[in-house]
Amino acid sequence: MVLGSNAPWWAILLCLLAAVVLPTLIGLERQINNKSAGMRTHALVGLGAALFMVVSKYGFSDVLEANLVRLDPSRVAAQIVTGIGFIGAGLVFVRRNKVRGLTTASSIWLTAAVGSAAGAGLLLPAAFTTGAYFLVVVVYAKVIARLRVSGRRYHALQVTYVDGTGALREILQSCTNLGFQIQGFTTRPMEHLGSGVLGRALNEESVPNGPDLVEVELEIEGLAPRGTLLQELSALPAIKAISFDDENE
Incomplete structure (x- = not known):
């Protein structure tokens, strides 16, 4: 599903809904494991990133004029990638030479990407990325534990x-x-x-x-x-x- 330049309101709301549901699933996994960023944080990050994308794609249609004003939606997407780093940095800390919080910070970064994709109408890639997240954090953890790749x-x-x-x-x-x-x-x-x-x-x-x-x-x-x-x-x-x-x- 890719929205055109004149997308109906219901299609935009569907994208925003997906930007809430999919990040909430990611946040639920973090919440179950008692991490610092849970369902609410992930849902808000995903929804905010999606709304930025919607505004970037459709929020300036009233000022567009042929051969006068041109729109580049990718500029806002680039700012989302930069801005989300402030939240991720706040979740990473060092305790006794052990870096903590990297997985949760990465999940916030990925949630912003999922929300951006949903806001742009790319629902299938957003859903696939959410599924890949659970593959990495759940299945990979079991494989590492079984093989003891990480040692102590x-x-x-x-x-x-x-x-x-x-x-x-x-x-x-x-x-x-x-x-x-x-x-x-x-x-x-x-x-x-x-x-x-x-x-x-x-x-x-x-x-x-x-x-x-x-x-x-x-x-x-x-x-x-x-x-x-x-x-x-x-x-x-x-x-x-x-x-x-x-x-x-």
């Missing part, structure tokens, strides 16, 4: 535990027993058990005098599966919550 794998995880129970020592021991090398860790006190998101996640009512909680953020590296580590830590009685923040997942 880096994990960043947050564990919330009850203070004063010796849980931190048990957490560190569980990681080392599974062959993980601890690159570093930081701890910080949290609210009582019944307050905030953690309390709702544990289906607990507000408990003003509940146990003090501490969150430790660990950076580890090793060959053992992440699921094995999750199972080992979940068996500890003082553990209240566990979450991973892995860029390679």
Whole structure:
């Protein structure tokens, strides 16, 4: 589907709808993996890029005059490519010499391309690129994990535990027993058990005098599966919550 110079309004709205749906699918995968840019970010980036393309193609028809004013829609598309770099750069950071956020930044960059294609009426290429995205992030990850191409794998995880129970020592021991090398860790006190998101996640009512909680953020590296580590830590009685923040997942 390629829109002509006098495309009907319904065809333009169809392109904008595709620019919302396809990027939302990309954002859903990021949201499930608990990344910093999820469904809303990807949907807005895709829709914004599509609208820029629509304006570039059809927004100046009232000022066009034969042999006087000429229109180059590719100029706006080039500015989308440049501008989206600011969002992508904000998602990339370095922690202990490990570059994080590259996959999410790349997904934002690709989402802008999908939105631009949808806005230009190239719905089939936009849909194909969306499908190729899932092939890369889902299938490739499984192949790499099976072949262990990346060797030792880096994990960043947050564990919330009850203070004063010796849980931190048990957490560190569980990681080392599974062959993980601890690159570093930081701890910080949290609210009582019944307050905030953690309390709702544990289906607990507000408990003003509940146990003090501490969150430790660990950076580890090793060959053992992440699921094995999750199972080992979940068996500890003082553990209240566990979450991973892995860029390679």
